[in-house]
Amino acid sequence: MILTPSMTGIASPDPLQHAFKVKSAPHAGRSGSRPVFLEPQQWHQWWQQPSQATERALYIHIPFCRKRCTFCNFFENGTNPERISRYIKNLTQQLHIAADTPLAQSRGFNTVYVGGGTPTDISSDEVKQLGEAISRFPLVDNAEVTLEGRLNGFDDDKWHNATANGFNRFSFGVQSFDTQVRQAAGRFDDKDFLLNRLQQLSQHPSASIVIDLIFGLPGQTLDVWQQDLQAVIDSGVHGVDLYQLIGLSGTRIEHAREKGKILGTALSEFQADSQTRAKMYASGANHFEAQNWQRLSSCHWRRDSRERSVYNSLAKSGIEILPFGAGAGGSIHGHGCMNGRDLKKWHQAHDEVTSPNELIANDSIATEPMANAPVQVPGMLMSPNPSASLDAIFKRGLDGGKLNLSLLPSAMALHLSPLFSAWQNNGLAELVQDQLTLTLAGRFWNVNMQTGLFEFLAENPLTSETSSQQTHSVHAIAS
Template sequence: MTLLLPLEDHFARPGEPLAGAFAERNLFPWIQRRTRPLEDGPAIAARLLAERRPGKRVAYLHIPFCANHCLFCGFYRNRSAEDSMAEYARRLEHDIAMDQAAASGPPIQAVYFGGGTPSALAAADLGRLISAVRRHLPLAPDCEITIEGRVAGFDDDKVDACLEAGANRFSIGVQTFDTGLRQRMGRKATRHEAIAFMERLRDRDRAVVVCDLIFGLPDQSMEMWGDDVMTCLSLGLDGVDLYCLTLHDKSPLALSIAKGSLPPAAGLDRMAAMYGAGLEMLDDAGWRHLNQAHWASATRERNLYNQLVKAGADCLAFGAGAGGLVAGHRYVIQPDVELYGKTIDAGTKPITVVLPPPANRPARDLVMGGLEGGRLDIARLESLTAPGFAAAIEPLLAQWAAAGLVNRRATAVTLTPAGWFWHCNLVGSLFELTDLFMDGGTASAAPSLPPSEGMRYVG
């Protein structure tokens, strides 16, 4: 093909690559913003879920309850209440048990309990749900079973119930260890309490322990951020996520900043500096950089769920508001807890919205999975597009290399520290250029729902 692509639109700006390669970050290049849901989507999704196809599968279970709405969170739906959570757990267990299509497919490599706050459930309900997953779904022998939680309310009885039922990975949303900043963001536990909790999980030595940290929060200094990362290193955990703050529309944090109750979040330059500092500290400590936001201290942390989802694996969804993926079709389970429960009680899977696969899905999956892991094989990408694509984008790759975003490795590119920070911009650019090249100059619609509306399947 001889199509000329608008490569210069995707060039990085000269200068400091980490802080200023682009004017803004492309946060969610995989979200379909202009694609219309399929009119007969639920029936299509049900048919696809019933088909047996080869390939990796994961499962996502959504727990849409929280003790309070943390300021930075865009996923809050329902306040924790003992009776309603117990009823929800019963219905979620029924959802798992009645899904014969899920039970008959290939092995499930990873299961993720996300939210919301899964650790808000009672110990007995946590144990029952994990046991239901192990009893009813075809888990791989080494299946990764993750429970997402927060420090407050995750007592020893709940932890032990998870372990006894078979959970083997905990992802704890600490976000920051600074007591004052935690409390301003809606986190109740103090620094001391957060550290003591992580130590108790670590000392059990029966599951992988991962800590989530956020950088770019209002009033978060570079010193505070450095202390957060150093605290994780000193605790001897198995993994850590360094997440850049995302200001979700109408979140309490965005509204507080708009009203002047809190100072603005960090600008791009400070966020870039924080990410670079965290990356350097973890790399210096010998931690493995598994994907853009995630590091592992040792081999037992695999981060399977996130890696497989980003590479396009089928994701089975359970629970109100859960988002799934089947044969490239994104689908959403009814987010209203009561409507979800009534439909489940009637014996029907309440799939509501289904989006068709994006154009050129295999190439997109390779781009997303490859750059998420820091390495993209350009020769393989050409095999999934058309002859001439590698030559067509060569000037762009050369410009990115000169700008300090990528290194060249034979037929592949690997990300530099600046490339890691801007990886979603690189992904979005290659998505657009792939579509243009394959469609002869007409870009296809990008993947419609904001990530807070039912697409919560990435932990």
């Protein structure tokens, strides 16, 4: 049995600050899939097959931003009205085609997420077009439909067109309310504007208003962070995500750090280390829970029940997610898929479809019209993950802070017991009967713990006999 500190963390009087050295990735995962190539005819056939998923989502990507923030490493395309107009035209056309396919119509969609980029940079009329295209899909009753973006430029016309055309949840990247920290991070607008606008939007009788905060930004002292937390309460929003700043390559913050500089404010070059970020997380969790906010995951809290965070919750459960747009990711018929980010190639794929009546031919045998399936754009497809159902249990449980061991095959739960015991000994979790509950420290380090769990399984694989038992049990759970 191999156990390493990267799996278990280390024993420490203060596991919140010292169980692991640093959080180095936003998400955890493990390999098990391989790239696959799909012929155009096969792609077309996929969209003629009913879905077997019990829960589903749409993800729609808008890859444009007016400005690159200092903490961002995935800036794709500068905002340009003409480029956006062309993109939305092609995107909505493909949504219309996809919505009428047997794959889309076979089962309802629980949630829709329009992300980016900055989706709110599109025009008011384009918000309406997008909402109308989404409405063509069979959405379940009370489906959550989220529009992501920023408050800057999200005027009343966009707001009214969004709420009138099916959007009922809005996620705004605030990151910090402090004006100087925001300016240093490359954000628009000051604290007063943000508070006033959020207070206005939060008065809507049913829409959920959610914001993101990042802790650990340059110049964001502990005092500034405390003010950020209070501003969330004062803003009237219905939910908040607290994300730790991670030193990802390619960001302006990392480029400056490599040169020995800090992109701080005029008042402070304070840069929180991992231990200080742990304190920031703890103060955030304690602040909201003292205000009777409910924790839905390790990083998300809500003021009241209108905020459900359906997409974020289900996405961790390995559900089917149909992706649309350059840079969109999801899964179709169990195959992971990621559309390429190159906007030129994405448009080229659409332009190559010369007519809605163009036929797909294979060995001179014509099949159904291309119009019966959305365009197959450049990207990557992966074979089904053989451990997908099991991994979903791990991710959903650890992200939520409670892993129900009765959902695991008995052989797997027993196999993992040394790891769970180590987590308990190191102050990261409490194991009571069939439930592993993460401590505050465990919730802060939950991505490291997920990564450690997958590392444990890679280094300590089950035997073929117990693997067979595992597969049978997981299929039984899924059915």
